[in-house]
Amino acid sequence: MEKPLTGNFRADGEAVSLSEYERSGGYQGLRKALLLTPAEVTELVKKSNLRGRGGAGFATGMKWSFVPMGKDAPHPKYLVANADEMEPGTFKDRALMERDPHQLIEGMIVAAYAIEADIGYIFLRGEYERSYECLARALAEAQASNYLGHNILGSGYRFEIHLHNSAGRYICGEETALLNALEGKRAHPRTKPPFPQVSGLWGKPTIVQNVETLCNVHHIVRQGVDWFRGLSKTADGGTKLYGVSGKVKRPGLWELPMGTPMREILEDHAGGMRDGLRFRGVLPGGASTDFLVEDHLDTPMDYDSVQKAGSRLGTGTMVVLDDQTCPVGMVWNLEHFFAQESCGWCTPCWSGLAWTEKILWAMEQGTGSTRDLETLKFQTKFLAPGNTFCAFAPGAVEPLQSALKYFAEDFRRHVDEHRCPWRR
Amino acid sequence: MLTAEERREIEIKLADYPNKQAMSIESMLIVQRHRGWVSDESLGDLSELLGLSVADLDGVATFYNLIRRRPVGRHVAMVCDSVSCWIMGGERIRDRLCSRLDTTLGETTADGRFTLLPIVCLGACDHAPAMMIDGKLYEDLDEQRLDEVVARYK
DSSP, rough: OOOOOTTTTOOOOOOOOOOOOOOTTHEEEEEHHHTSSSSHHHHHHHHHTTSSSSSSSBBBBHHHHOOOOOOTSSSOEEEEEEEOOSTTTOSSSSHHHHHOHHHHHHHHHHHHHTTTOOEEEEEEEEOHHHHHHHHHHHHHHHHHHTSSSGGGGGOOBBBEEEEEOOOOOOOGGGGHHHHHHTSSOOOOOOOOOSSSSSSSSGGGEEEEHHHHHHHHHHHHHHOOOOHHHTTTTSSOOOOEEEEEEESSOEEEEEEEEETOHIIIIIITOOSBTTTTHHHEEETTBBTTTBBBBBGGGGOBSSSSHHHHTOOOOTSSEHHHHTSSHHHHHHHHHHHHHHHHHOOOSSHHHHHHHHHHHHHHHHHHOOOOOHHHHHHHHHHHHHTSSTSSSSSSHHHTTHHHHHHHHHHHHHHHHHHTTTOOTTOO | OOOOHHHHHHHHHTSSSSSSGGHHHHHHHHHHHHHHSSHHHHHHHHHHHHHHHHHHHHHHHTTTTOOOSSSOOOOEEEEEHHHHHTTTHHHHHHHHHHHHTTTOTOBOTTTTSSEEEEOOSOOOOGGSOOOSTTTEOOOOOOHHHHHHHHHHHO
């Protein structure tokens, strides 16, 4: 099968150089895009049914169509690559940036052309130092070859990309918090509307897209809408980077058709559970997605199917829970992360998540009560969408609410036996 | 006082942004790369250079966990405490590291060799447990490999 995103990866793990990238068709998508109008590029992306790979799954072409266009549009307009990969269990964007950095850069230039953006930023996680080196080298190569700059390939289109080092905090992945961080402020989310497409970075029209999403854009232009949609098993176009971590035989990352069944990924690619262990559940798309269990293993891993099963595709990188790992402990670990990473802006979030973590820790220590179980249930409602300023807290309680449902017996045992049955 | 090198690096990066406020994070990271942390004195120097109040800069510094307002040891080890590493025995690696170096997370060894910090998911979940020392990623850790890695840092 075709692997447009990873097919070019070198076996030795080093980054693909500009000349290698060009030899395999690199920057041909950009050349083709520059012969089209920006509206035509957006139309192609719309028809391709490319949906955002950062977690929310919003239709990419649709998002671009909200950007004011034409000679009265405010400038500079911005395109931001969200390279702040920090969803626990997620390791796909790092691979894309370290192994084929030009792919992200070409995708960004084509996306920027479509919205007539002037300036691009790659908002990069501070810890991703190797990604920084790979991208910095690739950006210099692209600049020297006139793929970036004042007059890209003689087209008259002008675009520049800057690499922005972030300094931590998960909330920066939320697009409006990211914009505040880029402006040099504390990364609290902003009120919406206005949406960034209209009023984003420094009040100017801004598109924020995940790295994997952008890596698809020039492939669509170069090889066409039908080709792109044909890569997928569903109506949503393209391939998807799927990952598996936890106690499976072969944890890893694979590019597969969008909509590949979960069982196929876990068993054929990840090799199934390690000997002696049984599968109990999985977070299908990172820490902020609901657990799915054995009954759901035949779910196709696409946005709509995973949602129907009661969770979210999220980042598509799965974390597997086995029968010798404590589900309550795992949820405590997740809520510890969320309580720590809450930005502190709205009270339900910072207070509710700290409370939740404390209760889960008490259960792990054997001091949890039946009333605590009720409080945990209450928190999942209290922090539901609509009660908090942004989507952070509702995401944080997704694994909790599903764990309470699927692993009720395990929570019960912690209370009744006054200890964690898994800790010896 | 900022060094000439620090000033030069900050001025180069300033060209990437339309105003000086956007440099608040990057400028502190630059100072930190040279000194290991951001002192009150450095905040004052940056405040003057960027035309931002010390309070604003400190507000930013204390929001972001990768900006350090306390001195660190010669090496900084960051141990992943997120979910995939937790499943794969990250707590054992953390405990081993702390006992080997006779310190705890958030602290620096008495000889100033290591500062240990917890860190969120490093994006190495298929090679868990993972940690990072001075920006270099170490994967597939077990007790033996951890000992070997730590021994490389004097």
